[in-house]
Amino acid sequence: MTADFLTATRTFYDAIAEDYADRFRSEFANRPVERAVLDVFAELVGSGAEVADLGCGPGRVSGRLAALGLSVFGLDLSESMLAIARRENPGLRFVQGSMLELEVADGALDGVLCWYSSIHTPADRLPSLFAEFRRVLAPGGRLLLAFQVGDVARKHAQPWGHPVTLDFERRxxxxxxxxxxxxxxxxxxATVRQPDADLEETSPQAFLLATATA
Structure with missing residues (x-):
């Protein structure tokens, strides 16, 4: 967890955690595609499946997956985000760590969710990231990857007045x-929907559902 991009990501989200959680508290109410994608993921991995929500933030997706019958735990770099996740989902387990170095046994998981959390990983580290996802998944396990579509990163500077800046990569x-x-x-x-002006989006949203090969 000493790489510069990990430190920058953790610092950014530690600073904005409470504002971020408030801003996106009810986001699924106006996102039918996202709800449907998560429902499909949950059905494919099966009730009671062991799933990791990597880059879980304040735990809103972890909670939704748990409500769909999955055995889920969340992982995030930001302890401030994890504090919110634990507060709002007292029955779930949340741990601090890096997606690039998971303390999970080989093939131990049925599903991995990476919900807009690979967007801070540099392009040259993506192969290592996806190899780590494959390592922890059992053959036939499912990966759901969500990200914004594009070629140029969007820089978020001083959100909600906090003195932090971070690039959000488009892929x-x-x-x-x-x-x-x-x-x-x-x-x-592969599901791609166009930006929704009511949600103040500027990029299409992509959702890739993949299966770990034997």
């Missing part, structure tokens, strides 16, 4: 699919 689904294949995944479905 192309075709390229991400290639990287997943190289890491040992087979694409199951």
């Amino acid at each position: 192309r689904p075709e390229h991400m699919t290639e990287l997943l294949a190289e890491a040992g995944f087979t694409l199951y479905s």
